[in-house]
Amino acid sequence: MPEQSWASSAATRRAMQGNRSRDTTPEMAVRRALHGKGLRYRVCTTALPGLRRKIDIVFRPARVAVEVYGCFWHGCPQHHRQPTANHQYWVEKVTKNINRDLQTRQQLEQAGWLLIVVWEHDNPEEAACQVAEAVQARRGRLT
Numbered sequence: 278m279p280e281q282s283w284a285s286s287a288a289t290r291r292a293m294q295g296n297r298s299r300d301t302t303p304e305m306a307v308r309r310a311l312h313g314k315g316l317r318y319r320v321c322t323t324a325l326p327g328l329r330r331k332i333d334i335v336f337r338p339a340r341v342a343v344e345v346y347g348c349f350w351h352g353c354p355q356h357h358r359q360p361t362a363n364h365q366y367w368v369e370k371v372t373k374n375i376n377r378d379l380q381t382r383q384q385l386e387q388a389g390w391l392l393i394v395v396w397e398h399d400n401p402e403e404a405a406c407q408v409a410e411a412v413q414a415r416r417g418r419l420t
Contacts, residue, residue, distance in 0.1 A: 303397040304333055304345040310405030316412060318343075325388050330381050334408075339415040340390045343408055344381075347397050350374055356398060391415065 299321045319335040334343035348356040395404040
């Protein structure tokens with residue numbers, strides 16, 4: 278007997294499997310804006326040894342990590358809406374994501390890193406300015 282899928286339909290399953298974990302449209306917009314400011318960075322890499330999570334954008338020498346969060350997946354306080362189909366599954370999934378995000382922040386901060394969160398609805402140029410200021414300030418402090 279086949280295992281019950283988390284998806285409410287085959288079409289929903291295909292659509293959700295098509296979602297990317299990296300190189301999303303909002304992430305690419307932020308990366309282009311950062312690159313346009315002359316900043317160079319690592320993409321989808323670990324910031325700390327032993328941290329079993331990939332960070333979207335990493336500035337290792339400055340110890341600045343940037344995560345670009347999707348409103349649905351990370352429970353945006355402004356825009357997140359729980360689906361009505363498979364409601365309990367999605368409540369648990371998003372709650373796990375939020376808890377994982379909090380753990381990641383704590384581990385990075387304990388190691389002396391700055392985590393900047395950019396939501397998908399944020400202006401990429403404004404976010405890039407915030408990141409650039411943080412990277413420059415931390416580079417100046419670390420040298």
